[in-house]
Amino acid sequence: GVRLSAALSRVAPSQTTAMTDRAIALRAEGRDIISLSVGEPDFATPAHVVAAAKAALDAGDTKYTAVGGTARLKAAAALHFARDLGIQTDPSGVIVSAGGKQAIFHALLATVDPGDEVLIPAPWWVSYPEIVNFAGGTVVPMQTNAAGGFRITADQLEAAITPRTRWLLLNSPGNPTGATYSSADLAALGEVLQRHSQVLVMSDDIYAPLRYTPGRHATLAVECPELAERVLTVSGVSKSHAMTGFRIGVSTGPKWLIDAMETLQSHSSGNPASISQAAAVAAFEGPQDFLRDWCEIFRARRDRVVAAVGAIPGLSTPVPDGAFYCMIDAAPLMDRFGDDRALVLHLLDHGVAVVPASAFGGQNGFRISFAADEAKLDEAVRRIGAALA
Numbered sequence: 499g500v501r502l503s504a505a506l507s508r509v510a511p512s513q514t515t516a517m518t519d520r521a522i523a524l525r526a527e528g529r530d531i532i533s534l535s536v537g538e539p540d541f542a543t544p545a546h547v548v549a550a551a552k553a554a555l556d557a558g559d560t561k562y563t564a565v566g567g568t569a570r571l572k573a574a575a576a577l578h579f580a581r582d583l584g585i586q587t588d589p590s591g592v593i594v595s596a597g598g599k600q601a602i603f604h605a606l607l608a609t610v611d612p613g614d615e616v617l618i619p620a621p622w623w624v625s626y627p628e629i630v631n632f633a634g635g636t637v638v639p640m641q642t643n644a645a646g647g648f649r650i651t652a653d654q655l656e657a658a659i660t661p662r663t664r665w666l667l668l669n670s671p672g673n674p675t676g677a678t679y680s681s682a683d684l685a686a687l688g689e690v691l692q693r694h695s696q697v698l699v700m701s702d703d704i705y706a707p708l709r710y711t712p713g714r715h716a717t718l719a720v721e722c723p724e725l726a727e728r729v730l731t732v733s734g735v736s737k738s739h740a741m742t743g744f745r746i747g748v749s750t751g752p753k754w755l756i757d758a759m760e761t762l763q764s765h766s767s768g769n770p771a772s773i774s775q776a777a778a779v780a781a782f783e784g785p786q787d788f789l790r791d792w793c794e795i796f797r798a799r800r801d802r803v804v805a806a807v808g809a810i811p812g813l814s815t816p817v818p819d820g821a822f823y824c825m826i827d828a829a830p831l832m833d834r835f836g837d838d839r840a841l842v843l844h845l846l847d848h849g850v851a852v853v854p855a856s857a858f859g860g861q862n863g864f865r866i867s868f869a870a871d872e873a874k875l876d877e878a879v880r881r882i883g884a885a886l887a
């Protein structure tokens with residue numbers, strides 16, 4: 499009879515989506531639920547970006563483009579890589595995809611064979627392990643903790659690498675913890691990686707513009723230029739420009755890998771949406787000053803949430819340096835609830851939707867997104883406090 503593929507049977511449905519679905523079902527029953535489970539900025543897409551999308555439609559920019567992106571957007575992306583990440587790349591070294599997610603999907607599918615090991619620091623972004631599983635690779639979790647800023651160490655990396663290691667997936671600032679690697683952290687990791695020429699590194703910098711500690715963003719391709727031929731840097735406009743619906747991601751890395759990703763893309767989605775590409779040009783080439791305001795707002799929310807959560811007995815949260823998530827530790831409450839999934843269901847009963855740490859390969863806690871206005875955040879944290887009192 500009919501059946502699913504072996505590859506698909508290795509992929510688990512998203513637990514983040516499961517939580518969102520549950521919250522939606524409860525709302526449909528008339529319950530008042532505040533959702534702090536979303537992964538997108540609550541700001542409107544900048545007006546000049548929206549205008550560029552409309553202008554593209556009016557100009558008849560509605561046909562196939564080059565598979566890997568228009569020349570215009572590749573040039574704008576090269577500008578972005580240089581200006582915002584310090585990575586010098588030629589437009590020919592850039593690929594444009596349907597979101598950062600598709601770039602990651604294609605890069606892993608193009609390089610991972612059954613038995614290949616992929617190192618993923620945990621807590622991780624939910625899609626990383628599932629894409630590796632789909633590709634037939636073996637996920638090698640690398641546990642991190644709040645005390646260590648949710649960063650892996652050079653020793654940990656050295657111990658985890660084997661001859662079968664194909665990739666290290668790095669995400670800084672990170673979802674779901676806000677983990678941010680300094681240039682010293684990356685130099686130490688780079689030293690280890692130099693000894694293992696079989697290892698590629700994904701530097702997922704999609705949250706780089708959303709950082710709350712002054713100073714330059716550190717990224718592996720810049721900190722360790724010796725590794726440049728093995729580093730794929732993924733970026734985009736989804737998070738930085740509140741353009742999650744446009745589905746545009748940009749990546750740069752070694753030519754053989756970019757070419758391989760383009761080959762897959764030519765048979766999967768083809769070119770990214772033409773209108774979205776025109777909008778992304780405006781995002782990269784247009785004014786960036788709104789970002790300072792957004793970061794200021796996010797930082798104020800972060801501080802507010804960290805303080806309020808810290809005042810609830812049993813909960814603690816480190817201060818995330820970037821992105822818009824807090825990974826809250828609830829270990830002292832596990833005796834009472836059993837596990838973090840039960841805790842999260844209890845919070846949902848009290849009107850707040852969050853995601854358990856276990857959904858991200860972590861444990862004994864939950865993630866909240868502070869991409870919500872202060873009134874909502876205050877009320878959500880009040881409800882969490884009441885639910886745990």
Ligand code: PLP
Pocket residue numbers: 537596597598599600623669672673702704734735736737742745746747
């Ligand atoms: N990488 C990380 C760490 C993310 O959190 C996300 C989105 O949630 C993505 C990549 C993909 O972003 P998009 O495909 O929306 O550009």
